[in-house]
Amino acid sequence: MRVENLSKRIHQNEILKDITFNIEPGSIVGIVGRNGAGKTTLLRTMTGILDPTRGDVKIGDKSIFKNPETKQDVIFVPDSSEALKNYSTKELVRLYKAVYPRFDNDYFNELMERFSLPETKKIGNYSKGMKALFSLVVAFSTRARYIILDEPTDGLDVIVKRKVLKILVEEVALSDVSVIISSHRLDELEFMANDIIMIKDGKVDSHYELDEMKSMYKKVQVVFSDYMPEKIKSKVSILNQTGRVYTIIIEKNGSDAEAVILDEKPLLYEELSMSLEDVFVVKLGGEEFVS
Numbered sequence: 001m002r003v004e005n006l007s008k009r010i011h012q013n014e015i016l017k018d019i020t021f022n023i024e025p026g027s028i029v030g031i032v033g034r035n036g037a038g039k040t041t042l043l044r045t046m047t048g049i050l051d052p053t054r055g056d057v058k059i060g061d062k063s064i065f066k067n068p069e070t071k072q073d074v075i076f077v078p079d080s081s082e083a084l085k086n087y088s089t090k091e092l093v094r095l096y097k098a099v100y101p102r103f104d105n106d107y108f109n110e111l112m113e114r115f116s117l118p119e120t121k122k123i124g125n126y127s128k129g130m131k132a133l134f135s136l137v138v139a140f141s142t143r144a145r146y147i148i149l150d151e152p153t154d155g156l157d158v159i160v161k162r163k164v165l166k167i168l169v170e171e172v173a174l175s176d177v178s179v180i181i182s183s184h185r186l187d188e189l190e191f192m193a194n195d196i197i198m199i200k201d202g203k204v205d206s207h208y209e210l211d212e213m214k215s216m217y218k219k220v221q222v223v224f225s226d227y228m229p230e231k232i233k234s235k236v237s238i239l240n241q242t243g244r245v246y247t248i249i250i251e252k253n254g255s256d257a258e259a260v261i262l263d264e265k266p267l268l269y270e271e272l273s274m275s276l277e278d279v280f281v282v283k284l285g286g287e288e289f290v291s
Ligand SMILES: Nc1ncnc2c1ncn2[C@@H]1O[C@H](COP(=O)(O)OP(=O)(O)OP(=O)(O)O)[C@@H](O)[C@H]1O
Pocket: 010, 011, 013, 015, 033, 034, 035, 036, 037, 038, 039, 040, 041, 042
């Protein structure tokens, strides 16, 4: 799937600005960004629910906006299943089969059993966790090649959450399906995503393979005999400061920050392990992140 120069304006507001990226088959891609960055609008445009103001989304060389048959290759699972609440399981299967001709009934029944989901006359009767699992069961049963999920684990207890994450990872491992996930749960993405796309103010701020992203930075705890000299402050990102103890992020490439710090003979200089959350704070936190 290729998202090409995608822009979306709503009521004169440019919500998405010239977004371009590729999604490889068989990958899990995390879309991250601060509240209001444009993630949901991006997912809704990628799935053809919203029309772009400019740009395109292609599967192979076919635009999803101009080739209705490509709809069977993409499914969007919103963060709320409110729209499904008055349907029975049977009715929904019938509806999805109409849009997704490859809908796999046997697989649907197998997954319903695996997740102990009973048939129901009203999806609204399911608990929140059951609704989330049901949405995923339906999504994977459609045999769509691209499963697009908005906050799939939001509000779920830890047991259901693990079930959700397990089904996602298993499905990608077993088939060529790609899963695109918008989530604020960076710890969860960290454990399963291949790629991370950071969205800032409606634009792609960065797109990295997760391992590459983490290897570009170093997280260090450093203690100075006095406060951090100004000349160092301008070269690093400070994640946390408690008295003279600083937790900082240093960019590895093209920065002399480490040498300048060591020159100051700090009392302690200890490398810590880097997380996706640390990169998020540095890249998207702006000036307000020092705590
Ligand atoms: N239908 C709409 N009409 C007007 N503004 C909208 C509409 N949909 C989205 N927006 C605006 O677009 C911006 C991006 O919203 P969006 O929901 O895509 O962000 P998000 O990154 O998913 O946020 P969150 O993480 O809080 O869910 C926000 O400023 C929002 O107010």
